[in-house]
Amino acid sequence: MEHSGKIKKDAMILCDHVSKSFVNGNETAEVLKDITLSVEENEFVVILGPGQCGKTTLVNILAGLERASGGEVTVNGKKVTDPEPERGVVYQKTALFPWLTVEGNVGFGPKMAGVPKKERKERTKHYIELVGLSGFEKSYPIKLSGGMRQRVGIARAYCNNPSVLLMDEPFGHLDAQTRYLMQEEVERIWSQDKRTVIFVTNNIEEAVYLADRIVLLSNCPTTVRNEFKIDLQRPRDNMSSEFLRLREEIGRHVEMTR
Amino acid sequence: MKEKKLKYTLISVASIAAFLSVWYLVTDVFHIFPSSTFPSPVKVAQAFIRKLTVKTPDGGTLATHLAASLKVALYGYLLGIGIGVPLGILMGWFRKVDLIVKPIFDLVRPIPPVGWIPLMILWLGIGMRAKATVIFVSAVTPSIINAYTGIKQTNSVHIWVARTFGAKSLETLIKVGIPSALPMIFAGLKVSLGASWMALVAAEMLASTEGLGYMIQMNRMVGKADNIMVGMITIGLVGAMLTWILEKLENKLVKGGRTK
Numbered sequence: 001m002e003h004s005g006k007i008k009k010d011a012m013i014l015c016d017h018v019s020k021s022f023v024n025g026n027e028t029a030e031v032l033k034d035i036t037l038s039v040e041e042n043e044f045v046v047i048l049g050p051g052q053c054g055k056t057t058l059v060n061i062l063a064g065l066e067r068a069s070g071g072e073v074t075v076n077g078k079k080v081t082d083p084e085p086e087r088g089v090v091y092q093k094t095a096l097f098p099w100l101t102v103e104g105n106v107g108f109g110p111k112m113a114g115v116p117k118k119e120r121k122e123r124t125k126h127y128i129e130l131v132g133l134s135g136f137e138k139s140y141p142i143k144l145s146g147g148m149r150q151r152v153g154i155a156r157a158y159c160n161n162p163s164v165l166l167m168d169e170p171f172g173h174l175d176a177q178t179r180y181l182m183q184e185e186v187e188r189i190w191s192q193d194k195r196t197v198i199f200v201t202n203n204i205e206e207a208v209y210l211a212d213r214i215v216l217l218s219n220c221p222t223t224v225r226n227e228f229k230i231d232l233q234r235p236r237d238n239m240s241s242e243f244l245r246l247r248e249e250i251g252r253h254v255e256m257t258r
Numbered sequence: 259m260k261e262k263k264l265k266y267t268l269i270s271v272a273s274i275a276a277f278l279s280v281w282y283l284v285t286d287v288f289h290i291f292p293s294s295t296f297p298s299p300v301k302v303a304q305a306f307i308r309k310l311t312v313k314t315p316d317g318g319t320l321a322t323h324l325a326a327s328l329k330v331a332l333y334g335y336l337l338g339i340g341i342g343v344p345l346g347i348l349m350g351w352f353r354k355v356d357l358i359v360k361p362i363f364d365l366v367r368p369i370p371p372v373g374w375i376p377l378m379i380l381w382l383g384i385g386m387r388a389k390a391t392v393i394f395v396s397a398v399t400p401s402i403i404n405a406y407t408g409i410k411q412t413n414s415v416h417i418w419v420a421r422t423f424g425a426k427s428l429e430t431l432i433k434v435g436i437p438s439a440l441p442m443i444f445a446g447l448k449v450s451l452g453a454s455w456m457a458l459v460a461a462e463m464l465a466s467t468e469g470l471g472y473m474i475q476m477n478r479m480v481g482k483a484d485n486i487m488v489g490m491i492t493i494g495l496v497g498a499m500l501t502w503i504l505e506k507l508e509n510k511l512v513k514g515g516r517t518k
Contacts, residue, residue, distance in 0.1 A: 065418050083422040095415040098514045099437040109423040112433070140514030160423060 011038030012196055013062070013164065017071035020057055021221075031057050033221035034071070041163075042194045046201060046211035050254055051219030055200050056092070058222070059168040062198060063089050075164060085113055088157030090167040095153065096141040102128060102152050103137040109160030127155040130189055147178040154189065167199040171206070183209050187235055204254060208247050209236050216253055226253055297484040302491070305484035316476035316485070318468055324492060326468040327458060334390040335454040338397025339447055345398075346405025346446075347439070351431050363402065371396035371457045375464050384465035389458065396457035397450040404446025408439030444508040448501060455497045 020032040031054040039045045049055045060066040062073055064083040073080040075087065088109070096105050107124040115123070128134060131151040141149055150170050157165055170186075171179045183206055190197060201207055207214045208230060216226040228250060236243060278299050284290045285298035293301065309320040316323070348355045349363075374392050382388035412435050420430040436443075462471025470489050477485035 060418070063418070063422055065421060083418075083424070085422070085424045087422065089418070089422050091415050091419070093415065095413070095419050097416060097419075097434065097437070099440070099512070100514070108419075108433075112420070112423040112425045112429065142515035156419075 012041040012043075012076060013039040013198070014074045015062070015071070016074070018058075018061060018068045018073060019070040019221075020054070020061065020066070021069050030221040032061075032068070033223040035217075035222065035224055036071075037215050037224055037227075039196055039198060041196055044190060044197045044199065044210060044212045045215060046199045046207040046213070047215045047217060048201060048204065048207045048250070048254070049217035049219070049222060050202055051222070053220035054222035055202075055217070056168055059089065059166050059198075059200055062164075062166055063087055085109060085160050086162050087164045087166060088160055088162035090150070090153045090157045090165065090170045092169040092172050096149055096156070098141050101138050101140055102133060102144070105141070105152055106155045106159050108156060113160065123159055123161075127159045130158070130193065131155040131185070145178070146174050147182055150174065150182060151185065154186070158189070158193065158195075162195065164196045164198070167197065169200050169202065171201075171203075179203075179206070184235065186210060191234065204247055204251050205238060208232075208243060208250065209238055214250065216250070225256075228253075294481065295483050297487065301484050302487045305482075306488045306491070309485060309488050315480045315482065316473045318473070320473075320488065320492060323468060323470050323473045323489075324496065327462065327470045328496070330386055330389045330462075330469065331393055331454055331458045333386070334393025334458075335397045335451060337390070338394045338454065339401045339450055341394075342398040342401025342450070343405045343443055343446070346402040346443075347409050347431070347436065349402070350406040350409025350439070351427075351435055367399055371399075371453065372460045375461055379465045384467065388465055389461040389469075392461045393454045393457050396453040400446045400449035400453060401443075402446075404449065405439060405443050408442025408446075409435050411442070412438050440512050441508075444504070444512060448504055451500055451504060452497070455493070455500070459493060 015035055015037045018032060018035045019030070021028050021030040023029075035058065037045075047055065047058070057066060061068050062080070064080045064087065067081075080087075097108065100108065103124055106128055107120050110120045110123055125137075128137060131154055133148060133151055133155070136144065136148070141152065144152065153170065154167075157167075167186075171182050174182060186199075187210060199210060211228075211230050214228040214230060215224055216228070217223065218225045228246075230246065232240075232242060232246070238244075238247075281299050285293060285296060286300060297305070306320070311319060313319055318326075345355075345359065349359050350356070371392055374395050375388075378388040378391050382391065409431075416434050416438060417430055420434045425433060458469070459471035459474070462469040463475045466472040470493050474486050474489040477483075477489070
C-alpha cells in the first residue's frame with residue numbers, strides 16, 4: 001500500500017519539486033525541501049506531518065499566498081501565482097471575522113466575488129444548513145464554541161464554491177471530544193458535496209479516519225517521506241481492527257521520521 | 259442580575275454622598291477652611307444656580323460660556339479626528355504613506371498641545387481659530403496613533419482569508435482592516451476627546467474672552483472660589499457626558515465583541 005514517488009503528471013493538483021527557504025540576515029532556513037505530490041479530482045488527501053515545520057507554509061504556497069523558492073504548483077494545468085477563489089482555505093485558529101455574524105462570515109466570499117444579494121442569501125443559507133448551524137445565522141463568533149466556529153470556517157470556504165479545499169490543521173485547537181465530532185462532520189459534508197481536499201494534520205487517527213490517501217512528511221526541512229492509500233469503507237469505524245492496524249503501521253513510519 | 263445592578267447603583271450613590279458629606283463637614287460644620295477660598299457644597303450649588311442667569315463678574319452666564327467652549331471644542335475635535343483617523347489608517351495600511359508622514363509626525367508629536375498656544379496667539383489672535391487649532395493638535399495625535407496601531411494589528415490570517423476570496427488591497431482595507439481596527443479607533447476617539455477638552459480649558463485660560471476656562475480665570479482674579487468650582491464642575495460633567503455619548507456610539511458600531 002505504499003505509493004511513494006509515483007507522480008501522475010495529469011493530476012488535478014501537482015506540486016512539482018517545491019522548496020521554500022527563508023532568509024533571515026545571514027542565515028537561511030530551509031523549510032520545505034523538494035516536495036512532490038499530486039492530488040486527483042475529488043480526492044481527500046491528508047498531509048500528515050509530525051513537526052511544527054513548514055506545513056502552514058506549504059498550505060500558503062498551494063493557496064497562492066506565498067511563492068515557492070523552487071519548483072511550482074499547478075492546478076488543472078495552470079500555474080499557481082496568486083490566491084484565487086477557486087481554492088478555499090480553512091485555517092487552524094478561528095480566522096472568522098469577529099465583527100460579522102455567522103451569515104456575514106459565510107457570505108463574505110460570494111460578496112467579494114460580486115454574487116447578487118438574492119443568490120448570496122440562498123447559498124449562505126444552504127451552507128449554514130449543511131454544517132448544521134441553522135438558527136445561528138445572526139450570532140457573532142464570540143458567542144460560538146470552538147467547534148461551531150470551525151463549522152462556520154468550513155461553510156465560509158465551501159460557500160465560495162471552490163474546486164479545491166485546503167484545510168490547515170482545522171481541529172488543532174479543539175478538545176478531543178469535539179475533534180471526533182468534527183471529523184465525522186467533515187466526512188459527512190465532503191460525502192454530500194465532494195471537493196478536492198488537502199487536509200493538514202499531525203494526528204494519525206484523524207488522518208486514517210479522513211484520508212483517501214495519506215502523504216507523510218518528515219520534519220524540518222519538510223519533505224515527502226511516504227504515501228499510504230487508505231481503502232477502508234466510509235464512514236470509518238476507528239475501533240475496527242483494520243483501522244487500528246493501519247493506524248499502528250503509519251504510527252511506526254511517523255516514529256521513523258522524527 | 260437586577261439585584262446586583264441595584265446594589266452597584268447604591269454603592270455609586272453612596273460614594274458621591276459620602277464625598278459631599280465630608281466636603282460639607284470640613285466647610286460649613288467645622289469651618290476648617292475659610293469659606294471665601296473653600297466654599298461649602300451648599301454655597302457652590304447656590305453659585306451654580308445664580309450663574310445660570312447672572313453675568314457678573316466674567317461677562318456671561320454659565321450657558322453662554324458653555325456654548326462658547328463646546329463650539330470651539332467640537333470644531334477642533336471634529337477637524338482633528340476627521341484628519342487624524344483617515345491619516346492613521348492610510349499610514350497603517352500603505353507603507354509609502356507611513357514612510358512619508360511618520361518622521362514629521364514623530365517630531366511634532368512630543369510637543370504638548372498647550373505648547374502651541376503662544377505661536378497660535380501670535381498667528382491667529384485670541385479668537386476661535388487659535389483655540390480650535392490648539393484643540394485640533396490635541397485631538398489629531400491620539401487619533402492617528404490609535405488608527406495606525408489598530409490597522410497594524412490586523413490579524414494576518416484575516417488578510418489571507420480576504421485575499422483568497424479575491425479581495426484587492428483597497429477592498430481588504432475597507433472590509434477587513436478598518437472593521438478590525440474599529441475598537442482601537444474608538445479608544446483613540448475617546449483619548450482625543452479627553453485631550454481636546456483639557457487643551458480647551460488651558461487655551462481659554464490664556465487666550466480668550468469667553469468660555470469655561472475664561473470664566474474660571476476671571477473669577478480667580480476677583481477671588482470668587484465658588485464660581486471657579488462651578489466652572490470646574492461643569493467642565494467635569496460635560497466631559498463625562500461627551501465620553502458617555504461616544505461610548506454609546508461605540509456600542510452601536512463595534513459588533514461582535516473586542517476579540518481579535
